[in-house]
Amino acid sequence: MFPESVQVFFESNQNLLWLCTLFLDLGLTVLMYRLFGKEGLLACIALAILLANLQGPKLTIILGFQTSLGVIFYSGIFFATDLLSERYGRAAANRAVMIGFSVSCIIVLMMSMALLFAPTDHPETAEFSQRIQRSFENILDFTPRFVFGSLAAYLISQRLDVWSFHYIKEKTGGRALWLRNNLSTMTSQAVDTMIYSLVVWWGIVDLQTAIQLGVVKYGFKVAIAMFDTPFIYWARSWKSHSELREGAA
Numbered sequence: 001m002f003p004e005s006v007q008v009f010f011e012s013n014q015n016l017l018w019l020c021t022l023f024l025d026l027g028l029t030v031l032m033y034r035l036f037g038k039e040g041l042l043a044c045i046a047l048a049i050l051l052a053n054l055q056g057p058k059l060t061i062i063l064g065f066q067t068s069l070g071v072i073f074y075s076g077i078f079f080a081t082d083l084l085s086e087r088y089g090r091a092a093a094n095r096a097v098m099i100g101f102s103v104s105c106i107i108v109l110m111m112s113m114a115l116l117f118a119p120t121d122h123p124e125t126a127e128f129s130q131r132i133q134r135s136f137e138n139i140l141d142f143t144p145r146f147v148f149g150s151l152a153a154y155l156i157s158q159r160l161d162v163w164s165f166h167y168i169k170e171k172t173g174g175r176a177l178w179l180r181n182n183l184s185t186m187t188s189q190a191v192d193t194m195i196y197s198l199v200v201w202w203g204i205v206d207l208q209t210a211i212q213l214g215v216v217k218y219g220f221k222v223a224i225a226m227f228d229t230p231f232i233y234w235a236r237s238w239k240s241h242s243e244l245r246e247g248a249a
Contacts, residue, residue: 018062018072022224025076026231029083033235038088042096044080046103048073053107053150054139065216075224077154078161078185083235085165086177093165097158104154108147111140149199157192161185177236178229185225193218 010017025048032040056070077100085093115136119129161184168180197214205213 014061015063022072022227025072026079026228029076029080030231030235033083033087034238038084038092041080041084042099045077045096045100048076048080049100049104049154050107052077053104053111056150057139062220065219066213067216067220068213071217071220072224075185075189075221075228077158078189078225079228079232081158081161082165082181082185083232085162085169086181086232086236090162090166093162094159097155097162100158101151101155104151108151115140145203146200149196152199153192153195156195157188160191161188164188177233181229181232182225186222189221189225190218193221 029041029044032044034040036043051073052070054070055073056068058069059066060069061067081093081096084096119133120126121129164187165180165184168176168183172179193214197210197217201210201213204210
């Protein structure tokens with residue numbers, strides 16, 4: 001998709017690539033809110049879940065640490081949920097969490113169904129089809145451990161994020177958006193990381209490696225939570241196009 005010169009540049013500048021991807025993910029979430037309001041944020045949550053599931057198994061090196069690529073997109077879910085909480089309230093955010101949970105279940109089910117289809121045996125496409133089938137199996141062959149761990153981690157941590165966001169908002173009288181945005185995300189992401197590391201990674205790798213992956217992953221999540229603070233202030237500062245249209249109607 002990208003020109004060779006761009007690929008070569010980012011191959012030797014992986015940390016910059018990570019920052020660009022993070023900035024793009026958060027920026028596009030704000031843009032979707034700007035254009036489509038609540039529906040745009042719901043779409044971003046569903047999209048981030050899909051991307052996190054597809055890219056989650058890919059391990060890479062960022063800032064000298066081994067981590068999952070899916071951490072960017074999964075952390076983006078918490079940003080979108082916090083923005084929903086801030087702009088539309090607790091009920092809307094909890095509804096988005098359940099929509100996201102339902103989307104996760106559907107993704108796992110339909111991707112697993114796709115693996116049941118045998119690749120074509122037509123001579124002219126058989127080799128290509130077998131290669132694609134193996135690629136699908138490597139990415140989409142979810143184990144029961146992964147399904148249970150990822151779904152449980154998502155549902156528990158997201159409900160905790162919404163609850164803690166509004167608890168802090170009530171205690172601070174609606175002030176200090178930065179505090180509830182960061183503290184709610186850091187708390188819920190700690191629970192998410194603990195569940196995912198112990199249920200999913202432990203068994204695929206040894207306990208020590210699972211803990212190391214979890215600690216590094218949580219460190220990136222904390223960094224992303226702090227990084228996204230200006231974005232949530234930016235998004236809160238104006239109404240979406242859909243809200244402006246409703247106001248003019």
